[in-house]
Amino acid sequence: CYGVAGLYAHATAALRAAAAKHDDWARHHYLLALMLGQEGPPERAMEELHLALQHEPYEDGRIRIRRAIDVIGGRT
16 A cells, blocks of 8 residues: 555565565565665565565466566666
């Protein structure tokens, strides 16, 4: 909701808190990576994407994460 409202600092903080609480859930890392990829240096986003890929149990999710890695990684 924060991201849709344009409150990116709040969205990023909420995602960081969620990822810290459930570090083994891919979705938090993936969404945080997308936010970081929009706002900052791609290296931090890539770290989160690799964590998401490590924890994603489903192939369709891994495909989505790999696509994000290709897009964000092409900017480094």
